[in-house]
Amino acid sequence: MIIWWWWCLVHVLNMVGADPQTKLLNEGCSQYNATDASEFHTNLNATFSNLRSELTANNKHFATAQQVTGSNGVYAMAQCRNYLSTADCAACFAVAVSKIRNCSANAANGARVIYDGCFLRYESSGFFDQTTQAGNTGVCGNQTVSVATAAFNAAVESMISDLLTATPKVNGFFAATNEQVTGGIGNATMVYGVAQCAETITDTGCEDCLKVAYCHGLVENPQAVRP
Numbered sequence: 001m002i003i004w005w006w007w008c009l010v011h012v013l014n015m016v017g018a019d020p021q022t023k024l025l026n027e028g029c030s031q032y033n034a035t036d037a038s039e040f041h042t043n044l045n046a047t048f049s050n051l052r053s054e055l056t057a058n059n060k061h062f063a064t065a066q067q068v069t070g071s072n073g074v075y076a077m078a079q080c081r082n083y084l085s086t087a088d089c090a091a092c093f094a095v096a097v098s099k100i101r102n103c104s105a106n107a108a109n110g111a112r113v114i115y116d117g118c119f120l121r122y123e124s125s126g127f128f129d130q131t132t133q134a135g136n137t138g139v140c141g142n143q144t145v146s147v148a149t150a151a152f153n154a155a156v157e158s159m160i161s162d163l164l165t166a167t168p169k170v171n172g173f174f175a176a177t178n179e180q181v182t183g184g185i186g187n188a189t190m191v192y193g194v195a196q197c198a199e200t201i202t203d204t205g206c207e208d209c210l211k212v213a214y215c216h217g218l219v220e221n222p223q224a225v226r227p
């Protein structure tokens, strides 16, 4: 089994509009296969169907499921960003399931797909309490901001620092904030950020994870900087 994942997300983005936010950030399949593909697929389908009903029928933004019948058990976790509507969450989850089936078609015994709006992961053993295992990584944007870099970075550092402090303390481990970039156009240029941890980890684990997830000096989605 391969351990993938960042258990939380630090993200700077535009917080506007109804949108399932299905821009793919990261994906991967384990190179190890289940020993019994039929049993594996039965278990996998059961966990996906369980996750789907938690997210749609029960309006949750985070769910885990496990089906450990036989020797090809499946543990699965899905999370939508807290600000997605139930419909957008369901849409993002559907995209994630469709994408992850590219791994599971070959009976890869673990996989994850990460979108702006949601993520989905499954493994052959329990992982719900993991936080900073190998595979935890940051994904950085590659565009340049149109405001002074130093002022922009200072605003981002301050915003991330606030998120690092706040998120582990909030019920549900989700926080959103924004910070003004000093000297921006009309003094009104803002950076926007959200952070969200898996709900099955501890507050200390959430904090540890957020520290890893932050790309120092590099920020996702610089188009979030708006006049």
Ligand SMILES: *[C@@H]1O[C@H](CO)[C@@H](O)[C@H](O)[C@H]1NC(C)=O
Residues within 6 Å of the ligand: 031, 032, 033, 106
């Ligand atoms: C897993 O299955 C795929 C597709 O059948 C195959 O290409 C790959 O070599 C298998 N991996 C292992 C470790 O057996």
Ligand SMILES: *[C@@H]1O[C@H](CO)[C@@H](O)[C@H](O)[C@H]1NC(C)=O
Residues within 6 Å of the ligand: 038, 041, 042, 045
């Ligand atoms: C699992 O679900 C997929 C997609 O709905 C379906 O194609 C496949 O036959 C199912 N497999 C099992 C074993 O239920």
Ligand SMILES: *[C@@H]1O[C@H](CO)[C@@H](O)[C@H](O)[C@H]1NC(C)=O
Residues within 6 Å of the ligand: 098, 099, 100, 102
């Ligand atoms: C799955 O992989 C196939 C072949 O590489 C590709 O054509 C298809 O678009 C992929 N599906 C998804 C949902 O990414």
Ligand SMILES: *[C@@H]1O[C@H](CO)[C@@H](O)[C@H](O)[C@H]1NC(C)=O
Residues within 6 Å of the ligand: 142
């Ligand atoms: C920036 O990222 C986008 C999306 O991942 C990619 O298509 C593009 O090639 C990248 N540009 C550079 C200069 O790396």
Ligand SMILES: *[C@@H]1O[C@H](CO)[C@@H](O)[C@H](O)[C@H]1NC(C)=O
Residues within 6 Å of the ligand: 185, 186, 187
């Ligand atoms: C920006 O803020 C500074 C300090 O508060 C102020 O002196 C300046 O007039 C403001 N500029 C604009 C365009 O509002």
